[in-house]
Amino acid sequence: MPAPIDEATVRHIAHLARLKLSDDEVHRYTQQLVAILEYVQQLNRLNVDGVEPTAHALPIVNVLRPDEPREPLGAEKALANAPQKAAGFFALPKVLDQEGA
Amino acid sequence: MSNLTIRPIIGMETHVQLATRTKMFCGCPVEFGAEPNSRVCPVCLGLPGALPVINRRAVDLAIRMGLALNCRIATFSKWDRKSYYYPDLPKNYQISQYDLPIAAEGHFELPPRDAGEPRRVRIRRAHLEEDAGKNLHEGLDHTRVDLNRAGTPLLEIVTEPDLASADEAFAFASELQRLAVWLGVSEGVMQKGQMRFEPNVNVAITFGGVEYRTPIAEIKNLNSFRAIRNAIAYEIDRQVGEWRRDHDYTLEKCGKLNLGWDDDRGVTEFQRSKEEAHDYRYFPDPDLVPVTISAEQIDAIRSEIGELPLARQERLRMQLALTDVDAATLTADRATSDLLAAAIAVGGDPKTLCKQFISFWSAQANARSTTIAGLGVSAPRLAELANLTRDGTISATAAATVAQKMLDVPAAPREIAAAAGLLQVRDEAATREWVEQAVAANPQAVRDAKENPRKRQAAAGFLRGQVMKISGGKANPKLVGELIERRLAEP
Numbered sequence: 223m224p225a226p227i228d229e230a231t232v233r234h235i236a237h238l239a240r241l242k243l244s245d246d247e248v249h250r251y252t253q254q255l256v257a258i259l260e261y262v263q264q265l266n267r268l269n270v271d272g273v274e275p276t277a278h279a280l281p282i283v284n285v286l287r288p289d290e291p292r293e294p295l296g297a298e299k300a301l302a303n304a305p306q307k308a309a310g311f312f313a314l315p316k317v318l319d320q321e322g323a
Numbered sequence: 324m325s326n327l328t329i330r331p332i333i334g335m336e337t338h339v340q341l342a343t344r345t346k347m348f349c350g351c352p353v354e355f356g357a358e359p360n361s362r363v364c365p366v367c368l369g370l371p372g373a374l375p376v377i378n379r380r381a382v383d384l385a386i387r388m389g390l391a392l393n394c395r396i397a398t399f400s401k402w403d404r405k406s407y408y409y410p411d412l413p414k415n416y417q418i419s420q421y422d423l424p425i426a427a428e429g430h431f432e433l434p435p436r437d438a439g440e441p442r443r444v445r446i447r448r449a450h451l452e453e454d455a456g457k458n459l460h461e462g463l464d465h466t467r468v469d470l471n472r473a474g475t476p477l478l479e480i481v482t483e484p485d486l487a488s489a490d491e492a493f494a495f496a497s498e499l500q501r502l503a504v505w506l507g508v509s510e511g512v513m514q515k516g517q518m519r520f521e522p523n524v525n526v527a528i529t530f531g532g533v534e535y536r537t538p539i540a541e542i543k544n545l546n547s548f549r550a551i552r553n554a555i556a557y558e559i560d561r562q563v564g565e566w567r568r569d570h571d572y573t574l575e576k577c578g579k580l581n582l583g584w585d586d587d588r589g590v591t592e593f594q595r596s597k598e599e600a601h602d603y604r605y606f607p608d609p610d611l612v613p614v615t616i617s618a619e620q621i622d623a624i625r626s627e628i629g630e631l632p633l634a635r636q637e638r639l640r641m642q643l644a645l646t647d648v649d650a651a652t653l654t655a656d657r658a659t660s661d662l663l664a665a666a667i668a669v670g671g672d673p674k675t676l677c678k679q680f681i682s683f684w685s686a687q688a689n690a691r692s693t694t695i696a697g698l699g700v701s702a703p704r705l706a707e708l709a710n711l712t713r714d715g716t717i718s719a720t721a722a723a724t725v726a727q728k729m730l731d732v733p734a735a736p737r738e739i740a741a742a743a744g745l746l747q748v749r750d751e752a753a754t755r756e757w758v759e760q761a762v763a764a765n766p767q768a769v770r771d772a773k774e775n776p777r778k779r780q781a782a783a784g785f786l787r788g789q790v791m792k793i794s795g796g797k798a799n800p801k802l803v804g805e806l807i808e809r810r811l812a813e814p
Contacts, residue, residue, distance in 0.1 A: 238602060240408050277401040277423070282612045289343050289380035292350030297360040300368060300470070310359040311467035314410055316460060 227255045330527040331559050332536075333492050334484035337499060338477045339509045340454070340517040341384045346474035347453045348375030348418060348611075353476075355515045359469040367453075367474035369413030374610050381476040382425070382614060385451050386624050388478055388508045389426025391631060392446045396621050400425045402611040406604045410468050411456040419479075421605040424450035425614075431482075431502075433494050434633060434647070444495055445483035452477050478508070484523065489555035496520050496551050498633065505632045505657045513546050520545045524558045525574060528566055535570065537562040538577040542584055542591060554584040558591050635660055643673050649681055658696030659688075662705070671706025672713040679709055683723040687730065700729055708736040721745035721796040747799045751806070754790075754798055758806045761789040772811050783807055 232252045236243045243251065294300075297310050306313040346353055349366035365373035389396050403421035429446035436442070456473035460466050480499070486492045500518050504511040511518050525539040540562070542554050565572040582591040630638075632654045640650035654660045663680055667673050680695060684705075688695045708729070712722040717740045728739045740746050748754065762769055765786060772782035790803045 234602070238406070238408065238604070277399070277607055277613045278611075279609065280612060283399075283615045285612050286377045286379040286382065286614070287350070289345050289378050290350065291345050291352040292364070294351045294362045294364050295368075297358055297363075300360045300363045308465070308467055310361075311459070311469055312360070312410070314466050314468065316464060317410055317458060317466045 227252060227259060326529075326531065328529045329559075329563055330529075331486075331488055331555075332484045332525050332527055333486035333488075333555060334523040335480075335482045335486060335492060335495060336521040336523070336541075337480045337496070338454075338519040338521075339388070339480060339499075339503050339511075340515075341381050341476040341478055342507060342509050343378055343380045343384070343476050345378060347378050347381055347451065347476035348474055351474065354471070357471055359467075360471060362471040363473070367413070368470060369415075375418065377611065377614065378476060381451060382616075383624060384476075384508045385425045385449065385478050386616065386621065387506055387628060388480070388503060389429065389449050390621070390625050391502055391506055391508075391628055392426070392429040392431050392449065392480070394426035394429030394446055394449060396616055397423055397425050397427070398617075399423060399613060399615050401613040402608040403605045404608045405452075409455070409458075410466060411458045411470070411473065413456070413470060413473060417453060417455065418608055418611065419452035419605075420450035423613075424448040425616075426450075431495070431499070432633070433491070433498055434636070436494075442491065444485045447481045447483050449478055449480045452479055486522075489552045489559065492522055492555050493548055493552040497548050500548075501632050501655065506628065507657075513548070516546055518546070520551050522551060522555050522558075524555055524562070526559055526562045526566070528563065535566060536574045537566055537572060538574050539579045540582050540591070541579065542582050543594065545584055547586075550584055550586055553586075553589060554591060557589065558582070561591065632657070632660075639677075643677055645677060649677065652681055652685065653677060656694045656696065659694045662696045662702055665702035666705040666709070669703050669706045671702075671709045675709040675713045676705065679705075679712070679722065679726070683726050687726060698730060704729060704736060711736055711740065715747060715799055715801065716740070717745050717747055718791060718796045718798070718800060720791060721747070724796065745796055748794065748797045749799050749802060751802065754794075754802050755806055757790045757793045757798055758786075758803065758810055760793050761786050762810060765789060769811070783811065 229248050229252050232248050232255065233243070236248070301307045301310070301312065304312050340353075343353060345351060346367055349364050351362045351364050351367055354362055366375055386396055400420060401423045402418055404416040405419045405421070406416040408415050426449040427447065429449075431444045431446060433442040433444060454472050454475035454477050456468055456470035458466050458468055482495070486495055496518075500509075500511045500513070503509040503518070509517055521541055521543055522545070523539055523541050526537045528535045528537070540558055542558060545551050545554055562572070571577075581594040583594050584591055636647075636650045636654040639645055639653055640647060643650075645653070653663055659680070663676060666676050684695045684698070684700075688698055691698065708722060708725060711717045711725075712719055716737070717725060721740060724743065724745060725736050725740050728743065729736060732739055734742075737746075768782045768785050768789075771778040772786070773779075775782075786807050787800065787803050790807065791798055791800065794803075
């Protein structure tokens, strides 16, 4: 069973998605998410003993391509819609917290 | 403190950049140092509607590395999204593999230390994923993002915590790099970040019959072997020191933490505790279908692997009675090791070839920042030079000179030696003349040799060297030795 959704969970998820929510929104989304989860939890009534977990909705595997280079967009096109750019880079407000891959 | 024992517990996560021409999920060329944001397309920029397609070569290379690490290769492998929000990650998720990695449950054996047993490091898993781009902040009031690296194929290899010291972690990392390069899985250039290491370190401290475990620290993104050794050694000391001050400094009470390594200052620095670490919300990527791998495919890749570097090192050491260090030098890269084997196969004297590889051929390669194979000298020419040296046609000193010339002149080594006047002179009269010159020029050495039994050997050796020098390397060392002995026996 998944952990129940409460306001703290909603604030945590909003932080991870870098969304700024008002208290009112936190309250409203908590109610909505609880309702959605309850609805989806109907699936828990199914007996899935012995059923392989589904890795993908399509019954297809092995879509691969050869390791052959294709022409990239190039810097000018890549940056064409960037809200801010500097010296061929995307530019944004200074980020301090370093996060590894 | 009495009865205090300390046992470091170290695991390693390694990101290996695969040697593909293109990115993991798009056809953009992988190229280090290209103009910023010039090697990007809608897929690796994360533009809406763009769909990733798996690079077959990356999958094959991952299987190859997995097999070399004695892993079980998954017959069914899938792709997951690892969500986190950072500017170098344009989709706001990284495509990775969560619960069905391509390879798992392997092991890697490090060579024994001090004639002990080989040390087995268990491999927990190896999975494919894409690299992020690069953020630049230094000296700027804003952040700049270059997405050329975004989407580059990586194999993340995770060990069990089986490494027992900073030195062992160092050995593991350097052997893993040699293996990846040997197999052609990665170019393995540390300076380009093609191998990046993240050790997990904590310490089991037994004191007064009780075992304490310090918090597990993950040291992020180390890209030199020296940094691995220094950072781990520092971290072990730091954790033991913290625990001495406060016995509550334990994994149980303090959890895990992420650290960075400041190479200039030689210290680890706190980045964030793992409790604050992002919840990655993994889920299967609907844009990518799974990959199945057949037994035939695995067998075909297995057949390409051949002898691994440590096995070859051990075989050379045994067959040619080499030291560990020399055997390791001769198996540092596959092309050079194969070249040595080819030179032996065409009849080159193995012992002399090894000696010449380790001495002047290595020096020539280093001077040109390449490997011995990279010098482009063919196996038959290497073999001929070795045999000319072994049978005394040229001296060992002359061989080094001939080797240097062989890089510029395509002629046979014997012709090069002849043209340079380096063929040895066995003419006794000429050799005696050089001996007389050496004796005349070095009366002190002659006196030492004649009058001081303790200095005799060294003095005779010195005179032999002087004769070789005077002859320009042409004298036959054996004849020189005999004539000097005869000369010193004279009253």
